[in-house]
Amino acid sequence: MADLLGSILSSMEKPPSLGDQESRRKAREQAARLKKLQEQEKQQKVEFRKRMEKEVSDFIQDSGQIKKKFQPMNKIERSILHDVVEVAGLTSFSFGEDDECRYVMIFKKEFAPSDEELDSYRRGEEWDPQKAEEKRKLKELAQRQEEEEAQQGPVVVSPTSDYKDKYSHLIGKGAAKDAAHMLQANKTYGCVPVANKRDTRSIEEAMNEIRAKKRLRQSGEELPPTS
Numbered sequence: 001m002a003d004l005l006g007s008i009l010s011s012m013e014k015p016p017s018l019g020d021q022e023s024r025r026k027a028r029e030q031a032a033r034l035k036k037l038q039e040q041e042k043q044q045k046v047e048f049r050k051r052m053e054k055e056v057s058d059f060i061q062d063s064g065q066i067k068k069k070f071q072p073m074n075k076i077e078r079s080i081l082h083d084v085v086e087v088a089g090l091t092s093f094s095f096g097e098d099d100e101c102r103y104v105m106i107f108k109k110e111f112a113p114s115d116e117e118l119d120s121y122r123r124g125e126e127w128d129p130q131k132a133e134e135k136r137k138l139k140e141l142a143q144r145q146e147e148e149e150a151q152q153g154p155v156v157v158s159p160t161s162d163y164k165d166k167y168s169h170l171i172g173k174g175a176a177k178d179a180a181h182m183l184q185a186n187k188t189y190g191c192v193p194v195a196n197k198r199d200t201r202s203i204e205e206a207m208n209e210i211r212a213k214k215r216l217r218q219s220g221e222e223l224p225p226t227s
Contacts, residue, residue: 048077052084059106060088066111072096072103081106095121 059068070081078094085092085106093113096102105121107113113121116136120127 045076045080049080049084052081053088056084056088056090056106060090060108065108067105067107067113070104070106072101075099078102078104093118093121095124097124 055068055070059065073081081104082092082094085104089109091107091109091112092104093107094102094104113127116132117127120132
């Protein structure tokens with residue numbers, strides 16, 4: 001019986017020490033604080049969503065507004081607003097470089113922004129429809145001019161003045177005209193007339209001359225002139 005009682009007592013957990021009790025108390029307090037914070041955050045999200053739903057509803061009912069810019073929000077708030085806008089059937093975009101400075105703009109479907117307008121907001125600039133229209137017209141005009149020039153081909157540039165008149169005070173009008181005359185190639189340069197190429201001697205005269213030159217080489221005498 002004593003052995004059975006001893007085994008039961010040994011199997012039972014020992015009562016917690018003072019250190020263990022303090023650790024468990026702190027863990028319970030931390031869990032309670034975390035749960036309270038989560039409930040507060042959840043309630044804040046619900047209240048924020050209700051506020052955004054009201055602002056979006058007022059925006060839809062206001063016929064004089066086609067877009068609305070909200071104050072900078074954190075990532076969670078922007079996500080909630082985008083969801084509210086989507087449910088309402090509107091269009092929304094986020095702009096801004098830093099996460100702390102990013103804001104949301106909403107647009108009515110029939111007044112959805114163009115790519116040029118979105119690029120302007122992304123650059124941090126205000127959208128001016130009048131300036132954008134002028135810029136678009138100038139761009140179209142430049143494009144048409146380029147197309148017309150491409151169809152016409154390369155432009156031939158003609159001098160506005162004659163260089164002879166421009167430098168006449170230096171070289172004189174007569175000298176300028178003489179210097180500017182058209183040069184023509186001498187077709188006879190380097191050419192020998194056909195009459196000079198033809199050998200007019202007879203065969204007998206040519207043979208006599210060859211024999212005379214041969215005798216001159218042999219005798220060393222001077223070659224007599226031929227008629």
